[in-house]
Amino acid sequence: KSSRSRSKRAGLHFPVGRIHRLLRKGPYASRIGSFAPVYLAAVMEYLTAEILELAGSMARDYGKILPRHVLLAVKNDTEVDRLLEGVTMEGVLPNINPAPLILNDAE
Numbered sequence: 001k002s003s004r005s006r007s008k009r010a011g012l013h014f015p016v017g018r019i020h021r022l023l024r025k026g027p028y029a030s031r032i033g034s035f036a037p038v039y040l041a042a043v044m045e046y047l048t049a050e051i052l053e054l055a056g057s058m059a060r061d062y063g064k065i066l067p068r069h070v071l072l073a074v075k076n077d078t079e080v081d082r083l084l085e086g087v088t089m090e091g092v093l094p095n096i097n098p099a100p101l102i103l104n105d106a107e
Contacts, residue, residue: 006038014041014048051080067091 006016020037023029052065054073059065071091074080 007041010038010042012038012041012045014045016041019044047080047083054080 006020007014010016016037019041020032020034023032023037023040051070051073054077055065055069058073058076059069062069067089068091071089074084074089
């Protein structure tokens with residue numbers, strides 16, 4: 001019988017074994033169940049796929065996904081934006097400061 005990884009058995013791409021090891025070494029709990037890393041890997045994989053899908057649609061014409069596309073995708077989706085509201089991400093939002101426009105109009 002050949003051994004299969006827990007990621008393969010769960011049908012995931014994220015590493016279940018590595019997540020389990022990090023949960024055990026981290027200051028989270030004294031005991032970690034066997035299903036907790038599988039569930040966490042599935043949630044992380046789903047969120048990553050969701051964000052990359054949104055960023056891919058933003059970068060459709062550009063050819064590759066840049067940090068700006070990820071930021072725009074997160075800011076345009078209300079649920080993901082609310083989930084990541086305390087997270088600082090690299091990228092530039094499309095914003096024009098109104099102060100120089102007011103000065104030009106006054107002249």
